[in-house]
Amino acid sequence: MKTRYSFGGDEHIFVEVDEEMSLDAFFKSLSMTNAVRDSKIKGVTEICPANASFQIKFDPDQIAPDDMLAELKKLEGAAENAEKSITTRIIEIPVYYQDPWTHETLMRFRERHQDPNGTDLDYAARINGFDSAEAFIEAHHSNPWFVSMVGFVSGLPFLYQLVERERQLQVPKYLRPRTDTPKLTVGYGGCFSCIYSVRGAGGYQMFGITPMPIYDPEQKISYLKDFMVFFKPGDIVKWNPIGREEYDRIVAEVEAGTYTPKIVEVDFDLDAWNADVDGNNAKLMEALNAG
Known part of the structure; x- marks a missing residue:
């Protein structure tokens, strides 16, 4: 799965885990959103999960958009290997x-x-x-x-x-x-x-x-x-x-x-x-x- 990141203005990042819906894509998205929540990244104000993607809203006065993107990319590798059970x-x-x-x-x-x-x-x-x-x-x-x-x-x-x-x-x-x-x-x-x-x-x-x-x-x-x-x-x-x-x-x-x-x-x-x-x-x- 090829993850794609895109900015939405200066306070949103949209993360597309896969172009197609699949349970594998869902679980990777779920793992990443859980990791964002657990990491307590400074400035994150909202986490919005979707079928095979998610969106992060953050305060650019607390964390720069490029820094927020870097934090998300660091979490992707861990999500690839996360346990797929709930x-x-x-x-x-x-x-x-x-x-x-x-x-x-x-x-x-x-x-x-x-x-x-x-x-x-x-x-x-x-x-x-x-x-x-x-x-x-x-x-x-x-x-x-x-x-x-x-x-x-x-x-x-x-x-x-x-x-x-x-x-x-x-x-x-x-x-x-x-x-x-x-x-x-x-x-x-x-x-x-x-x-x-x-x-x-x-x-x-x-x-x-x-x-x-x-x-x-x-x-x-x-x-x-x-x-x-x-x-x-x-x-x-x-x-x-x-x-x-x-x-x-x-x-x-x-x-x-x-x-x-x-x-x-x-x-x-x-x-x-x-x-x-x-x-x-x-x-x-x-x-x-x-x-």
């Missing part, structure tokens, strides 16, 4: 696929889509070689996903499927963005799945909706009282397909303050996962089911 959490996220709300929305914006005559799921299934939307849905939820970044919109997670590159589902974004997307839509763009934390514009394909809020600036939701954003990089997600009755039940529990997401602490080792993808995914599923 203790994280696997989370079950309920998804109501083919729900009426995202369906109504996507039908309003067919003129902005690659396939005006079908649905987003029909299109995703066809271009990925599946014979039905249902088969694509099964592929979407049958393996776990890795949260590689949180942001762009407050609390929105970018999720990368834990399968080999040749098995990745890939779906392009809309030809032109929509002006509306329901809150908590489960979307897809490129190789990333996401959850729209708020209602608003968007260009990702829409597959369903979750009844589980993931962002609460007022921190009134029971499981978001400690922090308004639910996800963090390194989280592992297992989509759980549900129907309308289960969706309504969870919405009611969230409103009553009694809903608790299913979360289990797990260890994830990148080298072990690369050596046996399906076996390690099965262990993650077993840990979630046993939790």
Whole structure:
């Protein structure tokens, strides 16, 4: 991987670990941002991790841009050899696929889509070689996903499927963005799945909706009282397909303050996962089911 450094004005440095998203690139980026934090470099005011890159904000009155760059480059060698294992959490996220709300929305914006005559799921299934939307849905939820970044919109997670590159589902974004997307839509763009934390514009394909809020600036939701954003990089997600009755039940529990997401602490080792993808995914599923 060829790391590239670039200045953003006189108080930002952008570090691109790789042009392509991969778990190897993510772990190198994670190691470098952890090293920046642990090194307590004078003048660093903010560390913003992304999928295969990160950005550092610093005070140029405390450290010159060239000196900041030199500090980052010194940390790169250590990051190359850093241990690629983390203790994280696997989370079950309920998804109501083919729900009426995202369906109504996507039908309003067919003129902005690659396939005006079908649905987003029909299109995703066809271009990925599946014979039905249902088969694509099964592929979407049958393996776990890795949260590689949180942001762009407050609390929105970018999720990368834990399968080999040749098995990745890939779906392009809309030809032109929509002006509306329901809150908590489960979307897809490129190789990333996401959850729209708020209602608003968007260009990702829409597959369903979750009844589980993931962002609460007022921190009134029971499981978001400690922090308004639910996800963090390194989280592992297992989509759980549900129907309308289960969706309504969870919405009611969230409103009553009694809903608790299913979360289990797990260890994830990148080298072990690369050596046996399906076996390690099965262990993650077993840990979630046993939790």
